[in-house]
Amino acid sequence: MIAQQYGLVGVFALIAFLFPIVTLAFTWLIRPKRPNPIKQSTYECGIETVGDAWVQFRAQYYLFALIFVVFDLEAIFLFPFAVAFNKVGWFALFEAILFVLMLFFGLIYAWKKGALEWQ
Amino acid sequence: MVGQVLFILVAAITLLMALGAVVAKNLFHAALFLVGVFFGIAVLFILLDAEFLGVAQIVIYIGAIATLIVFAIMLSKNVMGKEAGAYNRNWYAAMAGAVFLFLLLAWLLLKAPFQMVSADVPADAITQIGQGLVGTYVVPFEVASVLLLVALVGAIMLARER
Amino acid sequence: MDLRSIGEAFIAWLQGLGIPQGWVLLINWLLGTLIILGFALTLALVLIWLERKLAGRIQDRLGPNRVGPFGLLQPIADALKLLTKEDITPADADRITYNLAPIIAVFHILMMFAVIPFADRVVGANINVGVLYLMAFGALGTMAMLMAGWASRNKYALLGGFRVVAQLFSYEIPIAMVMMIPVLLVGSMNLNEIARGQGSLFGLGWFVWVMPAAFLLYLVAALAEGERAPFDLLEAESEIVAGYNIEYSAMKFAWFYLAFFLNTWILSAVAATLFLGGWQGPFVDRIPALGVVYFFGKTFFMFFLFAWIRATFPRLRIDQMMAFCWKVLVPMSLALLLGAAILVKLGQQLAWPFAVTGGLLFVMNVVVLLVTLSLLGRYTRTLHQQQNKRLFTPELPRL
Numbered sequence: 001m002i003a004q005q006y007g008l009v010g011v012f013a014l015i016a017f018l019f020p021i022v023t024l025a026f027t028w029l030i031r032p033k034r035p036n037p038i039k040q041s042t043y044e045c046g047i048e049t050v051g052d053a054w055v056q057f058r059a060q061y062y063l064f065a066l067i068f069v070v071f072d073l074e075a076i077f078l079f080p081f082a083v084a085f086n087k088v089g090w091f092a093l094f095e096a097i098l099f100v101l102m103l104f105f106g107l108i109y110a111w112k113k114g115a116l117e118w119q
Numbered sequence: 120m121v122g123q124v125l126f127i128l129v130a131a132i133t134l135l136m137a138l139g140a141v142v143a144k145n146l147f148h149a150a151l152f153l154v155g156v157f158f159g160i161a162v163l164f165i166l167l168d169a170e171f172l173g174v175a176q177i178v179i180y181i182g183a184i185a186t187l188i189v190f191a192i193m194l195s196k197n198v199m200g201k202e203a204g205a206y207n208r209n210w211y212a213a214m215a216g217a218v219f220l221f222l223l224l225a226w227l228l229l230k231a232p233f234q235m236v237s238a239d240v241p242a243d244a245i246t247q248i249g250q251g252l253v254g255t256y257v258v259p260f261e262v263a264s265v266l267l268l269v270a271l272v273g274a275i276m277l278a279r280e281r
Numbered sequence: 282m283d284l285r286s287i288g289e290a291f292i293a294w295l296q297g298l299g300i301p302q303g304w305v306l307l308i309n310w311l312l313g314t315l316i317i318l319g320f321a322l323t324l325a326l327v328l329i330w331l332e333r334k335l336a337g338r339i340q341d342r343l344g345p346n347r348v349g350p351f352g353l354l355q356p357i358a359d360a361l362k363l364l365t366k367e368d369i370t371p372a373d374a375d376r377i378t379y380n381l382a383p384i385i386a387v388f389h390i391l392m393m394f395a396v397i398p399f400a401d402r403v404v405g406a407n408i409n410v411g412v413l414y415l416m417a418f419g420a421l422g423t424m425a426m427l428m429a430g431w432a433s434r435n436k437y438a439l440l441g442g443f444r445v446v447a448q449l450f451s452y453e454i455p456i457a458m459v460m461m462i463p464v465l466l467v468g469s470m471n472l473n474e475i476a477r478g479q480g481s482l483f484g485l486g487w488f489v490w491v492m493p494a495a496f497l498l499y500l501v502a503a504l505a506e507g508e509r510a511p512f513d514l515l516e517a518e519s520e521i522v523a524g525y526n527i528e529y530s531a532m533k534f535a536w537f538y539l540a541f542f543l544n545t546w547i548l549s550a551v552a553a554t555l556f557l558g559g560w561q562g563p564f565v566d567r568i569p570a571l572g573v574v575y576f577f578g579k580t581f582f583m584f585f586l587f588a589w590i591r592a593t594f595p596r597l598r599i600d601q602m603m604a605f606c607w608k609v610l611v612p613m614s615l616a617l618l619l620g621a622a623i624l625v626k627l628g629q630q631l632a633w634p635f636a637v638t639g640g641l642l643f644v645m646n647v648v649v650l651l652v653t654l655s656l657l658g659r660y661t662r663t664l665h666q667q668q669n670k671r672l673f674t675p676e677l678p679r680l
Contacts, residue, residue: 004306006165008406009395011310015318016391020384020536027532032367040372042435042528059278061443062190064603066274068450069183070267071611075457076175077252077263078618079413082465084249085622086629092253093626095261097619102264104615106271107607115275116607118600121303147431151378154424161417174413182420182453186446189427193443245409245470 133159378432383536385425400572411472433528441524452505458614476559494646549583
């Protein structure tokens, strides 16, 4: 039963992945190809590039990504609970509330520590 | 039959991707190979009828963990875009560690008393996972939330120290 | 008049020809795939025309009107032009990653079409983890944009790539929490089951009536997830020119463009399915084909809303956008989720009639919305006062 539904997903994935490749190959056949160094230079509104584009980035982005990972995991834990919600009792609801509140305190902590400020 | 062929095919591709992640000279390419490995594992889960694990694998490992790894690469000074190479003078020690870990895992897998069940996966498997999380396995469930909280606090502490 | 029965009749006909079961299934999957993919690609052309025309009308312009009647053939002309354009790859780019990024971008968005229920059980793959499946392939799209930003080896592109991650990651949290509410009310992650669960009240028992604040929150977060104004910072022309796809040209750019429009449509379709009843509507139980009409009506209504907002609103600043997500949307979504869980459980345990639970849910939503709005209002007023005092050194907004 499950395999039947995912059979279509598999066939779909194969074709959806091959389709853009085939189209790009097709345009490669019909489009003009006249490269030159100026055309292929990095685009910065006509100004010449200074230094490499691959520079070190600010840790700010990493901090947001870490907070995201924590909340993403929380969501994954809660989804099966939400599916089973109609079949569980009071105690289970209490546990889930505890689970969410714990993360909510984490959010408040991050807020108070200024980790949510974008500088 | 078809299932077995598919399994071998996907497993082979996944292993090749893993190999690529190890030997790729560019760290960003290694991370992309890792994404391929995660995707392959998700497909293996789905081939085993574990659909929830399959999509959760993609959401967490590709959506969150892999992107975090890419970020870490981009944030480290003088690493991005440079040819890092898989070898340095400590590679013997790393190899010994990897072989030891592999042997340990193989031994555990051979020793473990896996029970073969020929029954189909129940249709309400996700409901049962949910009931298990707040029923039988409630302590790990709550501990996981504490763990996530600790991870959050730790990340903020580390990032604030600069 | 049932689309489902046409498919079943086709399978029966194939089996009648003496084709083995495995091949029948394979032919079935292949046909389903081709139909859905063909639909998705045609849809992209229509959406591009529609959005340009709508934006034109809203901004007192004509929009496309040269090629074909009402400019209807404009997207086709554009597609032909993009097909035959020279493709410029920057010399510095990381070629493999650079070429892979648009392929993944199209792949991730097309994959989502496989689980959207167009009518009762008229769906590519009726899987039990539909909601999570959508989240999973959304995450793959973020990866594609990050790849494009890195591989172009261009400062604007890399900055755009980083903004993609910061923005899409942040807004994925409230959107996941809000998508959990219909899952909780129905008890299934199957998109078709969620649509079926909204069939009360003569096919009008949609979740938007009981959870209006959740629907609004989804709408706002979807604007950010779809990279649309006022949250289109990752392609802000005035700041980073075009963002992660700046170095892409010809067909590779076209793929990113197509992924952008289809993404908006998918977000509209998910909103329609989770909150507006999907294919549910009056008489749909008697005439199943009506479901297609209802589904497309709701989805295009949502698309119209998105286009309207994009044509009207100015762009936010990045610190405002991040603060709004983490300090407003995330707490609000958690409050809505917990409130809904407690009220529904109370209703179940005390055996309240459905109308009472629904009414209480509605009241809870209004209260959460009003509290959020009043807090926001108070904050903006103090902000204005501060700015009036020190006119030339406006402070960064703090909440």
